[in-house]
Amino acid sequence: MKAYRLTLTATAVCAALxxxxxxxxxxxxxxxxxxxxxxxxxxxxxxxxxxxxxRQVINREEIARYGDASVLDAIKRLPGVTVNGTSVRMRGLxxxxxxxxxxxxxxxxxxxxxxxxxxxxERIEIIRSATAxxxxxxxxxxxxxxxxxxxxxxxxxxxxxxxxxGRQSEPSITGTWSAKDAGGSRQLTASLRHxxxxxxxxxxxxxRRGGVLADASTVHTDQQIHYTALNLQPRLTWTLASGDNVxxxxxxxAGRSRGGSDKTSETITGQGQAYPNLNLGxxxxxxxxxxxxxxxxxFASGARAETKAAAFTSISDRWMWRDATDTxxxxxxxxxxxxxxxxxxxxxxxxxxxxxxxxxxxPVAGWDAGHTVMTSQDVQQDAPLPGIPETDYDTRIDARLDxxxxxxxxxxxxxxxxSAYLGLRTEALRVRTTSTExxxxxxxxxxxASPIAQLLWKLPGKQRRQARLALTRTFxxxxxxxxxxxxxYTTDNTPISPDQDGNxxxxxxxxxxxxxxxxxxxxxxxxxxVSASERAISNLIRDRITLQGSRWVSAPANIGHADVHTLxxxxxxxxxxxxxxxxxxxxRANWVRNWSSVDGIPGPDxxxxxxxxxxxxxxxxxxGAAWSAGATLASVAGGWTRSSIENRGWTNxxxxxxxxxxxxxxxxxxxxxxxxxxxxxxxxxxxxxxDASGTWTGMNWRxxxxxxxxxxxxxx
Numbered sequence: 049m050k051a052y053r054l055t056l057t058a059t060a061v062c063a064a065l066x067x068x069x070x071x072x073x074x075x076x077x078x079x080x081x082x083x084x085x086x087x088x089x090x091x092x093x094x095x096x097x098x099x100x101x102x103r104q105v106i107n108r109e110e111i112a113r114y115g116d117a118s119v120l121d122a123i124k125r126l127p128g129v130t131v132n133g134t135s136v137r138m139r140g141l142x143x144x145x146x147x148x149x150x151x152x153x154x155x156x157x158x159x160x161x162x163x164x165x166x167x168x169x170e171r172i173e174i175i176r177s178a179t180a181x182x183x184x185x186x187x188x189x190x191x192x193x194x195x196x197x198x199x200x201x202x203x204x205x206x207x208x209x210x211x212x213x214g215r216q217s218e219p220s221i222t223g224t225w226s227a228k229d230a231g232g233s234r235q236l237t238a239s240l241r242h243x244x245x246x247x248x249x250x251x252x253x254x255x256r257r258g259g260v261l262a263d264a265s266t267v268h269t270d271q272q273i274h275y276t277a278l279n280l281q282p283r284l285t286w287t288l289a290s291g292d293n294v295x296x297x298x299x300x301x302a303g304r305s306r307g308g309s310d311k312t313s314e315t316i317t318g319q320g321q322a323y324p325n326l327n328l329g330x331x332x333x334x335x336x337x338x339x340x341x342x343x344x345x346x347f348a349s350g351a352r353a354e355t356k357a358a359a360f361t362s363i364s365d366r367w368m369w370r371d372a373t374d375t376x377x378x379x380x381x382x383x384x385x386x387x388x389x390x391x392x393x394x395x396x397x398x399x400x401x402x403x404x405x406x407x408x409x410x411p412v413a414g415w416d417a418g419h420t421v422m423t424s425q426d427v428q429q430d431a432p433l434p435g436i437p438e439t440d441y442d443t444r445i446d447a448r449l450d451x452x453x454x455x456x457x458x459x460x461x462x463x464x465x466x467s468a469y470l471g472l473r474t475e476a477l478r479v480r481t482t483s484t485e486x487x488x489x490x491x492x493x494x495x496x497a498s499p500i501a502q503l504l505w506k507l508p509g510k511q512r513r514q515a516r517l518a519l520t521r522t523f524x525x526x527x528x529x530x531x532x533x534x535x536x537y538t539t540d541n542t543p544i545s546p547d548q549d550g551n552x553x554x555x556x557x558x559x560x561x562x563x564x565x566x567x568x569x570x571x572x573x574x575x576x577x578v579s580a581s582e583r584a585i586s587n588l589i590r591d592r593i594t595l596q597g598s599r600w601v602s603a604p605a606n607i608g609h610a611d612v613h614t615l616x617x618x619x620x621x622x623x624x625x626x627x628x629x630x631x632x633x634x635x636r637a638n639w640v641r642n643w644s645s646v647d648g649i650p651g652p653d654x655x656x657x658x659x660x661x662x663x664x665x666x667x668x669x670x671x672g673a674a675w676s677a678g679a680t681l682a683s684v685a686g687g688w689t690r691s692s693i694e695n696r697g698w699t700n701x702x703x704x705x706x707x708x709x710x711x712x713x714x715x716x717x718x719x720x721x722x723x724x725x726x727x728x729x730x731x732x733x734x735x736x737x738x739d740a741s742g743t744w745t746g747m748n749w750r751x752x753x754x755x756x757x758x759x760x761x762x763x764x
Contacts, residue, residue, distance in 0.1 A: 093569060098467075099504075100469040104175075106126060106171060106173075111166050112167070113669070114678075114708045116166055118162045118163065118166070119162075124704070125680050128174065132658075137188070138176070139642060140642040141187070143657050144185070145187045145524060147182070147183060147188075148161075148190075149192040149193065151192075151195055153395060153397075163279070165220070167205075167237055169193055170195060170197055171194045177189075177518035178190070178561075180455040180472060180473040180498070181455060184496070184520070187524050187583055188612075196281065197283070203224075203226050205224040205762070206223050207223070207761040208760050209221075210758055212755065213754060215245070215753065216244065216245050216246070216753060218241065219242055224237045230287070231286060232285045232286040235283045237279070238279065239278070239280075241276070242275070242277075243274070245273040248269060249750035250267070251746065251747065252266045252267070253267070253544075253747075254744070255745075257743075261317060262318050263320065266316065267314075270309060272309070273306075273307040274305065278302045278303075280300040281297065281300070282297070283295065283296070283298075293345075294342070294343050297339070302334065303333070304334075308328050311325070312325055313326075323373075324375050325375075328369070330367065330368040331366070334364045337362070338358060339358065341357055341358075350404065351401060353400045354399060355396070355399075356397050359392075360392065360393060360395075363388075364387075365386075365388050367386045367387075369385070370382075381433075382433065383429070386427045386428075388424065390423045391421070392420070392421055393420035395417065397414065397416045397417070398414055399413065400412070410458065412457050413456040416451075419450050419451075421447070425444045427441070428537065443483060443484050445481065447481045452475075453476070467504040467506075468503050469502035470500070472498070474495070474498070481531065481552065483533050499519075499521055500519070501518065502518040502519075503516065503517045504516055505517075515567070520559075521560055522583075523559065524559075526604070530589070531552050535548070536548040536549075542600060543695075543737035543739075544695075544744050546599075546601055547600065548603075549603040551603055551604050559585045560584045561583045563579060563581040565579030566578050566579075571625075574621040575618070581613070582612065584609070588646065588656075589604050590692065591604050592692070607648055608649075613642070615641045616638070616640045622635070631672075633670045637665065638665045639662070642660060649691070651690070654689075658689045662685045664683050674712050677710070679706065683702065684701065696736050696738075697733065697735045700729075704725055705725070706722070706724045707722065707723050719759070720761070721757070721759075722759070725753065725754050726754050727754075731748070
């Protein structure tokens with residue numbers, strides 16, 4: 049605790065110095081003579097071009113363009129971002145390497161992007177290099193989802209939509225009400241969405257010994273999923289007589305899933321599957337509630353102080369039952385499984401932004417504190433069956449997470465050509481966990497100091513041409529579920545489907561990073577950005593799969609080092625640049641090439657976290673007075689990846705073609721027609737475990753459907 053206090057005290061002193069210097073340089077406020085006011089509007093391109101930190105903002109119009117049912121669907125088209133299932137990735141890395149924030153804070157348990165309606169989002173920030181203001185748990189980068197803020201005017205909006213596919217429907221309704229006056233504003237957004245999905249997929253498992261096929265079977269699965277999502281967000285703002293602003297916002301996200309699956313297997317050779325006929329039923333109830341209040345004061349000198357306090361709670365209940373029979377109908381398994389996760393806590397943030405000094409400095413200092421309590425319980429019960437061992441367990445995990453971060457940063461316009469960003473953030477985390485598997489409480493403490501330096505150079509004599517350089521230190525704290533001893537039994541236990549266990553001795557991964565890029569900007573909407581980056585990751589967390597007794601078990605450990613390299617090219621331009629008589633069509637493209645290697649794993653293909661070699665998007669948008677349309681093709685490379693000496697996997701290259709058309713109707717109504725996944729690429733993957741005893745291979749085939757979505761919106 050003494051070292052903990054010393055770290056925070058030192059950071060507080062560092063945070064205070066630039067602001068104190070800035071305050072000393074601020075002149076006393078003097079009356080300003082009446083002059084004509086000139087309003088200068090900042091576009092997305094100019095804001096990105098002049099930002100010393102490497103930040104890209106995706107506005108509401110771009111997010112809503114395709115009429116997506118969820119934010120997750122919209123994110124997959126963002127430049128340099130890929131989505132694998134529900135995992136959002138930058139530089140091809142997920143699993144905590146890409147930091148996902150909501151209003152600058154980590155999303156609570158139970159929060160899912162596929163359950164968040166796009167109408168609740170004001171903008172999405174893509175931050176490729178770390179900044180001190182946000183947590184530096186961002187080795188690959190940060191995606192910050194900023195929820196809707198105070199409305200600019202009174203208004204009402206209603207959206208009705210339905211998505212249709214071969215075996216899928218997805219109706220939704222969204223409404224927004226807003227009012228604004230001299231004293232403040234009021235806004236309420238609500239969204240309700242329902243999804244019915246009936247996927248089917250195939251799985252083939254093989255086992256070879258001495259190169260000879262000893263066992264092989266094929267499993268066919270029919271699944272039914274019913275999912276309902278509710279989003280509710282009221283927001284109030286007040287402008288006080290002193291000129292201070294006070295705001296209050298509450299966000300409720302709730303989801304309910306019900307479904308099941310029927311698996312039937314066919315034995316090709318050998319013994320085949322342990323459970324030839326396996327039936328599953330499940331239910332998932334998630335709810336997260338976050339309420340926050342903020343206060344902002346602006347000083348006559350141009351300085352600004354703000355603070356925000358929030359409380360949150362989330363509940364996730366999951367239940368599942370399985371029963372299995374052999375080919376003759378004999379009952380082999382009758383299992384119930386229940387998981388309850390409850391998370392609650394509070395955060396307190398604040399910052400002081402000094403006025404920009406005469407020498408071009410804009411210092412900021414602040415803090416970010418949080419306290420979280422989590423309780424998790426896993427219960428598994430097997431009905432007693434003759435000759436079949438039971439695997440009952442009741443595991444309870446209690447965890448407390450305390451964190452405190454202090455930071456200071458300074459953006460400095462050195463002259464007309466040079467701008468710099470310097471930042472320092474110190475984060476201290478303390479995790480206390482107890483579980484029925486581990487017995488005694490275990491305490492893990494981490495203290496990470498993250499210095500950050502970014503430089504922007506506008507080439508002299510080359511208008512709107514510039515270069516960037518960033519040096520960062522980031523980290524990835526071990527996920528709470530991975531440092532807690534909580535054993536999970538798989539139904540079919542094999543090396544490619546092992547049981548799961550935790551490791552309380554895990555330490556954070558740390559990374560030294562360098563980013564460099566060159567940017568060309570011409571007229572508004574025309575840009576070419578070429579960037580390269582490197583991450584050197586130490587204390588890498590990897591899974592080890594071992595045979596313990598009669599069961600295969602996977603557990604994480606800090607092993608080795610990884611190097612990650614990325615090259616990214618982004619371009620956009622209106623079509624009339626190439627063809628003077630062209631209609632109002634905007635072209636855009638993005639291409640990312642990734643390389644990575646992990647020490648201790650033989651190559652080739654020893655890439656980190658299943659990182660794809662490349663990803664690319666290309667799109668075009670037409671905007672007319674009465675209608676607009678566009679399309680985007682997104683591709684993510686497949687191929688082989690080796691995750692350990694014994695394990696490797698393969699996925700196919702995935703292509704997704706989305707298109708939309710929007711029509712402005714009478715009485716301020718808008719009709720939007722969109723289609724997604726028009727190429728209907730089948731998802732295929734393979735997992736292989738190979739050791740001295742033999743080779744296990746599992747192969748998955750999952751067809752996909754094109755989805756047609758109709759959306760009508762009315763404004764008044």
